[in-house]
Amino acid sequence: MxxxxxxxxxxxxxxxxxxxxxxxxxxxxxxxxxxxxxxxxxxxxxGLNRIIRLAYFEHPGYVPLLRRAYELWRETEALAGEQLLFVTGSLDAGPEEGRIVQGSLAACRAHGLPHEALSAAEVNRRFPGYRLPADYAAIHQPDGGFIASxxxxxxxxxxxxxxxxxxxxxxxxxxxxxxxxxxxxxxxxxxxxxxxxxxxxxxxxxxxxxxxxGQAVPERQVLGWFQPRRPALFAPGAFPVSNMETAQGHFYQFPSWGIPGFKIGLYHHFGEHGHADALSREPTARDEAALREAVRAYFPEADGPTLRLAACLFTNTPxxxxxxxxxxxxxxxxxxxxxxxxxxxxxxxxxxxxxxxxxxxxxxxxxxxxxxxxxxxx
CATH class of the missing domain: 3.50.50.60 (FAD/NAD(P)-binding domain)
Structure with missing residues (x-):
């Protein structure tokens, strides 16, 4: 029975x-x-941690769920007796009229979230681990951070x-x-x-x-951790988590935490789809090179030795x-x-x-x- x-x-x-x-x-x-x-x-x-953010460029309809998520993460911390949510602030950056900047701004306005619209020069001055191109902009929202996943x-x-x-x-x-x-x-x-x-x-x-x-499709993703040349610039108190729209793709970033290295990923990476059992979990030199290119272009003070690479899976709906x-x-x-x-x-x-x-x-x-x-x- x-x-x-x-x-x-x-x-x-x-x-x-x-x-x-x-x-x-x-x-x-x-x-x-x-x-x-x-x-x-x-x-x-x-992979140690995952970003959490209220300025949700994907769709403003997620924000009420996020507010409740923050409440429940704090409750879980209290019951478990350990910190799980770390607030660093968040940046959504890229071309000023791009999807990430405009979507983040729309979510902030729709839900009355505190935020600042920053130029690239203002981001680079306030958070010198970043080196955004002059024609980029960013939305800074102070409640963003990461979860110790x-x-x-x-x-x-x-x-x-x-x-x-x-x-x-x-x-x-x-x-x-x-x-x-x-x-x-x-x-x-x-x-x-x-x-x-x-x-x-x-x-x-x-x-x-x-x-x-065919509606929930696994995709291979790779994360990288790189040793900063100036570690203080990438500490949680100095470096906000971020999403960034670039000509090379959509990158996402974390401060150093758990591993003494700056963490970065490329959204949709190489677009490798397949059954979950068939997708490789072993990172390659090609994976590393794609991440290193963005580090050198936008976070040059983090362009030190590779500390760790890790593959994980997305499951994408249309x-x-x-x-x-x-x-x-x-x-x-x-x-x-x-x-x-x-x-x-x-x-x-x-x-x-x-x-x-x-x-x-x-x-x-x-x-x-x-x-x-x-x-x-x-």
Missing amino acids: PQHYDSIVIGMGGMGSAALWQLARRGQRVLGLERFDLGHAMGSSH ERAILAHASLAVAAGAEIHARERVLAIEPAPGRVTVVTERGRYEAGRVIAAAGAWIEDLVPGLR DEHFVLDTLPGHPEVVVASPCSGHGYKFASVIGEVLAELATTGRSRHDLSLFSCRRLAAG
Whole structure:
């Protein structure tokens, strides 16, 4: 006979671990399933930290979720007894009429966020780790920063276990079998039954939710850490996190933290798509060269020795917005794919969203941007 739970969460990354905690704190008997180790480096949440920012150039509709995310990150810190959210301020930079600068400005104005519009010269003077071209501009928003992503997963998992949750790592899920009012999850080791299942399997979600095949596409991404020539310029108090639109692509940056090096990534990197199991996790000299080019052009005081390279995965939808919904025709299955390289910062609030969907079928938050049905319609 299958073991029975109130809810089952598949995937113990940023979203799944937060959902597990939110369900456990509601008194549910809940199981978390993870095909790799708890806190692994095969998915999307490793690499020490992830940016969090309120000036959301992607769409102003994300800002209310972000405000709640900040509240829940602070609550998680207090309960876990460790700092997880680090405020550095954020910069959104590039050509003044470009998507990043104008989108950031629109979000700030729509939601009354404190911000400053800066010229390239003002950025370079105030934050001398940057060297923006003269024709660039930037929006500075003081609440941006980063989340200690690896530690936050373990914090959510630890809180969940303390509240009675059960976690099975190294147990691959083979299938989800929904039926009216219940769902069976089949793994390599057995069968489990629950009233609801949350599929938060990251780049493997297309294997479990056939409707997302071709709609949630894994992409290889590489991050780099470089030793600064002047470390003080890249300390958290001196260097805001940033997104930057350039002729070479969209880059994102972090101050030195955890590793004594400036961290940078190229959004969509080389556009390498495929099944999550087929994409290489081994960085190459070509990966390093693409990141080094941007360091030399825009952050020359960080152009020291390479300290670390790491590959992770994006899971991209066609419009790059999240999927947070119950599965059409199967309300027993909650689908979570946040998603497209900008999701981690929301993990705390998405855990709340998923727990609400799993327990009541609806959320207090506006999820109209994130429906499964929009992908089928497209």
